[in-house]
Amino acid sequence: MIRSRRFALGLVVLACGWQMALGEVTPAAAPAGGALVLAGAAAAGTAVPGWPARAGLMLGLLAVSALGAETAAWLMAVVKAVPGAAPALAAALGALGVPASAVDGRVVIHASNQVLEWFPGTARLSGFVVLTLGASMLGAALLLPLRRRGRTLALWLASLLAYAAVRAVVVGAARPELPLHGLETSPAWTLLTWLPFALAAPRLALSEPGPPPARPSLLRPVAACALGAFWVVGLGWEDPGTAKAGRVLIDDSHGIWEPTTLPFDTRDFSRRTAYSYSDLFGLIGRHFRVERWSRGPLTAKALAGADVLIVKTPTARFEPDEVAAIEAWVAGGGGLFLIGDHTDLFGMSTYMNELSRRFGIGFRNDDTYDLATEGTSGWRAPRWLPHPVAARTGAFQFETSCTLAVPLSARIPVRGYALGTDRADFSNPGFFGNIQLDASDDYGFFPQLATLGHGRGRVAAVADSTPFSNFSVYFPGRPDMVLATLAFLNRTATGWRSLPLLAGTGLVFCVVLLLNAPAPPSRWVSVEAAALGLGVLGASLAVSAVNGGLAIPPPHGAVRTVAIDRAVSGGQYPEGLYTDPRYDLTGFDSFVVAIQRLAYVPVLGTDLREAMRGSAALVLLHPRRALTVPERDQLLRFVSAGGGLLVVDGLIEPGQATNEILQPFGLSVGTETIPLDVEEVVPVAGAPKRRTLRPVLAASGGFPVLLDPDGRTIYAEQEVGAGRVGVLVDSAGLARAALGNRFYATIGEEQKQSYETLFFILRRIVEERPKT
Secondary structure (H helix, E strand, O other): OOOHHHHHHHHHHHHHHHHHHOOOOOHHHHHHHHHHHHHHHHHHHOOOOOHHHHHHHHHHHHHHHHHHHHHHHHHHHHOOEOOOHHHHHHHHHHHOOOOEEEEOOEEEEEOOOOEEEEOOEOOOOOHHHHHHHHHHHHHHHHHOOEOOHHHHHHHHHHHHHHHHHHHHHHHHHHHHHOOOOOOOOOHHHHHHHHOOHHHHOOOOOEOOOOOOOOOOOOHHHHHHHHHHHHHHHHHHOOOOOEEOOOEEEEEOOOOOOOOOOOOOOOOOOOHHHHOOOHHHHHHHHOOOEEEEEOOOOOOHHHHOOOOEEEEEOOOOOOOHHHHHHHHHHHHOOOEEEEEOOHHHHHHHHHHHHHHHHHHOOEEOOEEEEEOOOOOOOEEEOOOOOOOHHHHHHOEEEOOOOOOEEOOOOOEEEEEEEEEEEEEOOOOOHHHOOOOOOOOOOOEEEEEEEEEEEEOOEEEEEEOOOHHHOOOOOOOOOHHHHHHHHHHHHOEEOOHHHHHHHHHHHHHHHHHHHHHHOOOOOHHHHHHHHHHHHHHHHHHHHHHHHHHOOOOOOOOOOOOOEEEEEOOOOOOEOOOOOOOOHHHOOOEOHHHHHHHHHOOOEEEEEOOHHHHHOOOOEEEEEOOOOOOOHHHHHHHHHHHHOOOEEEEEOOOOOOOOOHHHHHHHHOOEEEEEEEEEEEOOOOOOOOOOOEEEEEEEEEEEOOEEEEEOOOOOEEEEEEEEOOEEEEEEOOHHHHOHHHHOOOOOOOOOHHHHHHHHHHHHHHHHHHOOOOOO
16 A cells, blocks of 8 residues: 555655755755755655665655656746636636736736736746656656556646646735735745645555566566656757857947957946957957958858857847848858847847747846845856756856747756846836846746757857956856857757657657556566666766767967966955945955956966966965965966966955965065054144054065055065066955946046056066066
8 A cells, every 4th residue: 555645745845845956946945955855755755565665666756856857947947837827817816706817927916905916927836846746756657556557647647737726726816915025935835835735635556466477577677767868868968069160250230239349458448348248259269260240231141151150239130131041051050149138128139039039039028136135146057967058167147137938949058046037127227127026027947048959050049148248258157158158059960969859759658668568566666766767877977978078179379367366365256246335345356357458368266276277377365275285386386487476465354374375485464553643623722642553564575566655565576487476465456446346437547546556567477577
């Protein structure tokens, strides 16, 4: 017998655990979600008799529910609404005496003291839990010798859908009385509202054991192994493709936003140079052959010599002939990279959709935000089955994206999680909504970077343009995403592209076979579960090996890289468009961008030894720990061989290991106290003079280069072999207080002087070397 209620309870906990683990509404709940997954599998597994069967069912449920949860997350990102859900819910609410109507896919509830607009999207309808529960039950039906297996599975799934519908109606009826914010995105709320299903689920029973077969059949274990492998391939396989010549064409002919022609240098600090793609053009040019197109329409002739076309932030429409030419070029093997942005700003989504809709992709007129902070959202690549682009990118901080509408054939390398969305509000600056989850907003998983095949070519679309602007492009993840996407698009399709479709067909065949093949004794469940797990593991290793093989072309020539250490150093480098005053003296993101203005390439590194390989200079800022012996030895070799080292300290959060790092180079930093005369606000005749003390830092050793008005050394250098070491004791001169926000338009005279001082120091560290 099966303890049906315990089994159903285990599946509910399992599904809600996966929702937390994958971060549909809050990534912070992932550890608790993992614990719930294990608890749910254990509860469901112990609902059957006999430990071999229990262990097998636990293993099988973990494997199938993981596959089901990943499938559910993908579907929840692609399918955001259930057709007919709003009218059906409005009618059901009306039957319960709640005045409601359906308008534009939303339910308008007329409560006694308010009119509430409620969006019954797949997230609010608990689609993730429904799909994961259904997949888990399917796995149990395939593994267990259930009585009347097909009928039992159909009845169980029907009751699951019925409960989901009743839950939606009850939540809709109670919605006006519930808190406006926070409840629907609470994992605890989801779990609580699904627990009653454990009582409502149909009872299950095992079939009577028959006589054991003379010889064990391998049909079912082989089918289970194949099922796991097919499911993994269908989810994660990406055609490796055939590499092309790497000729990239950037379209500059459809608007003036983010041009590639404006220099980002030490003279022009205007907003237009910050919001431009000249450094992106340079980044691409170091790895590919890149040209810009600004000479009229994109015709077949214009595209003939290109392997990849980048269309970014259009503010002018595409002619029908251009769309036809681009589509034909992609079908013939071209790679198309579409870069859009939020809320149809400057008409970007309207114009981009004239082209992207031809491939089934749409840029929605909305914005996104992190549900927990209501700020910009971050993303980390999944550890299991990452897309080739995701595997090369690792992590990414968005600066407000829109969301993408994509077909079921699309892959989603960057699937945003725990996101809220606002529809564009054209009465607000930037057309942003209120950046707060309302009942009319959607939330959950969304595509932020999607890819699909078209003929022999490929298309990629990313929903945020700002991270690739000059003031953001060299922050972590941005170069990796651009170069990985271009490397992916620089490949034509091969016959391997059909493998996911074939795997899907094989998956259906295995499900049908296992449902109809004679059920084995329950003690054999562990054998089939082990075979299923083996198929999942083997296919996962194979898919990961293929997807991880995407190669980015190495730089064509020498690059002056300035590595900014994050392993030993302190300081903060906010990646988003934050204006919080707490960064005025501790935020060094403007320093990163200043490095770019000298045509150097800044790299923020978390591995000190790796940062020194191939870099022209290394920056240590407020060193927090001493170097290990291997790190110290490599640093000495790096400088002696011609590298530059800049050590920066200051009174705000001073480094704890600055002098230990500087000591081998004959440099040090010391604190002095200087007298400071002070006066009363209202002078008093005959009052004595008043004095206090103020601490200051000064550099010692080496050659003084910059002095303060009292003769203290602010910046000193020491020549070491073929290289140079510099120490600066005024870190505030590199922070936002001195340089301003990196994304603002104009700078004052004092900021200009701070930049000139910084440029002077950087040139000496990066370019100038001791005369031999």
